[in-house]
Amino acid sequence: MSRSLRLATNLARHYPWVTTPFIVSAPMRVMSSPSLAVAVSNAGGLGFLGPGVKTQDIHKDLEEISTLLKTNTASANTNSESLPVGVGFQLWSDDVTVGIAAIxxxxxxxxWLYAPHNTDTDYDHWARQIRRVSPHTHIWIQVGSLAEATALLSASEKPDVVVVQGAESGGHGRETDGLGLITLFPEVADAYADSGIPLFAAGGIADGRGAAAALCLGADGVVMGTRFLATPEARISRGYQNEIVRASDGAASTTRTFLYNQLRGTVGWPKNYSPRTIINQSYRDHQAGVPFEELKRLHDEALQAGDDGWGPEGRLATYAGASIGLIHGVKDADTIVREVREQVLEKFAPVGKSKL
Amino acid sequence: MSRSLRLATNLARHYPWVTTPFIVSAPMRVMSSPSLAVAVSNAGGLGFLGPGVKTQDIHKDLEEISTLLKTNTASANTNSESLPVGVGFQLWSDDVTVGIAAIxxxxxxxxWLYAPHNTDTDYDHWARQIRRVSPHTHIWIQVGSLAEATALLSASEKPDVVVVQGAESGGHGRETDGLGLITLFPEVADAYADSGIPLFAAGGIADGRGAAAALCLGADGVVMGTRFLATPEARISRGYQNEIVRASDGAASTTRTFLYNQLRGTVGWPKNYSPRTIINQSYRDHQAGVPFEELKRLHDEALQAGDDGWGPEGRLATYAGASIGLIHGVKDADTIVREVREQVLEKFAPVGKSKL
Incomplete structure (x- = not known):
């Protein structure tokens, strides 16, 4: 095995069912469903449940996960102290009391903690309460800049894992100070060299090439979000999913913009987060100067159209990463984890060894 | 040896002195000097001479390269048909007649051809003339988007090598439709899967981690620019070089802006190119609303200050890639090539094998 494939000791102990390379499905809001999280963990990865529309939804979802894990014959090999899936929270909007009760x-x-109103206090506040009620629950914190990453090194509640998200990511990432993984990741890795804290790479990874690249950059594991939107397990509208599969040329066909949040009436995201979305008619009309009220009217009409509201001529938010050009079909989450793993192992395989 | 390290057959034949992984120094205008190009090729990489202030300068520079190659005892092992260094042209500003005569x-x-006024005709025009006068000279073309890359597949003069430059790059890259290598590269690689044309990765690579990552993304070789600015061989002012070494946090401390071109009086860059630079006082004042005339006056004063014109409080253009946070000192080009090579080989080395 190549050195780049070795699992850090603390990870191997805490996630005993996980196989190298450490593959994670991101906690995408609503879309990362119980069945997606369970499928990824069952395939030897780590699946995260996404935040719900309301924090309270986590109870129903975790109950479903518990049931799936019990009835699934391929149930993940785990220690009995914790559920072999993770949960994600969007700190600015999630209710800490409800979240902690579920944990x-x-x-x-x-x-997995993300997007607090107050970086200095909210992570510590959540982490302390989580550790109090569930000492075996690892604290994962997602960052998108070197400054955020280094600030965590002096937090009173140190994270167990830090996820470094590059600018190619989908959904809400850094608005202005984001940067591609190829430089951001090694800079964070250097800052963390003596920390003992494992680093995961996220943003723009959709197959074994990106995953292997992230390991070379120094990642202990890799996170994919958008790739798992094109699974039957994802809790996503068909029209939205079709767009993930259809769109190509991530640079040209996606952008970061607040427009769709405004059209959807989403308010409250902390400063310096902006979502990446597939460009469609709402954005093109906005660029062409169509007034917001008109865009909103057309958007709300499109909402009524169901799956037809998405597409190149559609008007609905289609949050996605720049990796959409690498995604050409819907596959089971299990298949994705296994394929990416094999592709990564092959990258590090010696010449002359037979194909996996 | 890992599969990711195999050199493509046509590359191994054309560049017989090059050792895997294939490491290239970019043709940075003026700064990629004869001694830098020769040092990189002598170390088993491929060094490119940068475009000069005037195209005519290439004659003096290539004469110097010829002399260096003759007198250097470690002179690159090559076939006798061509010089074991490359030359770069900035097509919008370079004189084709002068360039072809030198070739x-x-x-x-x-x-290495880059930045034409007319993508549809200029590459073909240059390539045809180069091949007429020097059939063994490989044509390298640099692109920064999927659309540019796919357009080359139907060019009448096909490139021998395509360089895919990610948004993390320094100097003049794509202004608005650039994207990080982690997604851009594999999308281009998929489009080129049946082309037989080797792809090189550029932009944000400054050490063995980025280089190994690029190989995993599917690159046949890697290009570094900014990294080689921190060499004694680079034709660069000390004040500028000090900034490359000093600056960190590539996302926060660099940006793409036309401001410094305007301050320097550089006009003529084709549409959709914009340079990445280290942020200094000119940019901060510009953001704060200081009028251009005042910025220009202060810039021109700083020009008189020599090396003191650069620095956090300086005012001169400091074009650089986002990888500056990975560069902590000046090293010989030879040392850089050898260190990056060893770092890459180590990434792919099996566990248990002794360190290189």
Whole structure:
């Protein structure tokens, strides 16, 4: 095995069912469903449940996960202390009391914290309460800049894992100070060299090439979000999913813009986050100077059209990463994890060894 | 050896002195000097001479390269048909007649073409003339988007090598439709899968981690620019070089802006190119609303200050890639090539094998 494929000792111990390379499905809001999280963990990765429309939804979702894990014969090999899936929270909008109660009850192996109103206090506040009710739950924190990453090194509640998200990511990432993984990741890795904290790479990874590249940059594991939107397990509208499969040329066909948040009436995201979306008619009309009220009217009409509201001529938010050009079909989450793993192992395989 | 490290057959034949992984120094205008190009090729990489202030300068520079190659005892092992260094041209500003005459006389192994006024005709025009006077000179073309890359597939003069430059790059890259290598590269690689044309990765690579990552993304070789600015061989002012070494946090401390071109009086760059630079006082004042005339006056004063014109409080253009946070000192070009090579080989080395 290549050195780049070795799992860090603390990861191998805490996630005993995970196979190298460490592949994670991101906690995408609503879309990262119980069945997606379970499928990824069952395939030897780590699946995260996404935040719900309301924090309270986590109870129903974690109950479903517990049931799926019990009935699934391929159920993940785990220690009995925690559920072999993680949960994600969007700190600015999630209710900490409700979230902590769910963690206390279901003991997920990891909690992924993101997008606080106050970086200095909110991570510590959540982490302290999580550790109090569930000492075995790892704290994962997602950052998108070197400054955010280094600030965590002096936090009173140190994260167990830091996820470094590059500018190619989908959904809400850094608005202005984001940068591609190829330079951001090694800079963070250098800052963390003596920390003992494993680093995961996210943003723009959709197959074994990106995953292997991230390992070379120094990642202990890789996170994919958009890739898992094109699974039957994702909790996503068909029209939206079709766009993930159809769109290509991530640079030309996606952009970061607040427009769709405004059209959807989403308010409250902290400063310096902006979502990447597939460009469609709403954005093109906005660029062409069509007034917001008109865009909003057309958007709300499109909402009524169901799956037809998405597409190149569609008007609905289609949050996605720049990796959409690498995604050409819907596949089971299990298949994706296994394929990416094989592609990564092949990258590091010696010449002359037979194909996996 | 790992599969990711195999050199493509046509590359191994054309550049017989090059050792895997294939490491290239970019043709940075003026700064990629004769001694830098020769040092990189002598270290088993491929060095490119940068475009000069005037195209005519290439004659003096290639003469110097010829002399250096003759007197250097470690002179690159090459076939006798061509010089084991490449030359770069900035098509919108370089004189094709002068450039072709130099290629005819010195027969560099490669000519790197970039930034034409007219993508549809200028590449073909240059490539045809180069091939007429020097059939063994490989045509390298640099692109920064999927659309540019796919357009080349139907060019009448096909490139021998395509360089895919990610948004993290320094100097003049894509203004608005650039994207990080982690997604851009594999999308281009898929489009080129049946082309037989080797692809090189550029932009944000400054050490063995980025280089190994690029190979995993499917690159046949890697190009570094900014990294080689921090060498004694680079034709660069000390104040500028000090900034490359000093600056960190590539996302926060660099940006793409036309401001410094305007301050320097550089006009004529084709549409959709914009340079990345280290942010200094000129840019901060510009953001704060200081009028251009005042910025220009202060800039021109700073020009008189020599090396003191650069620095965090300086005012002069400091074009550089986002990888500056990975560069911590000045090293010989030879040392850089050898270190990056060893770092890459180590990434692919099996566990248990002794360190290189």
């Amino acid at each position: 206390e009850r279901y003991k997920p192996c990891a909690a | 005819e006389r010195y027969k560099p192994c490669a000519a």
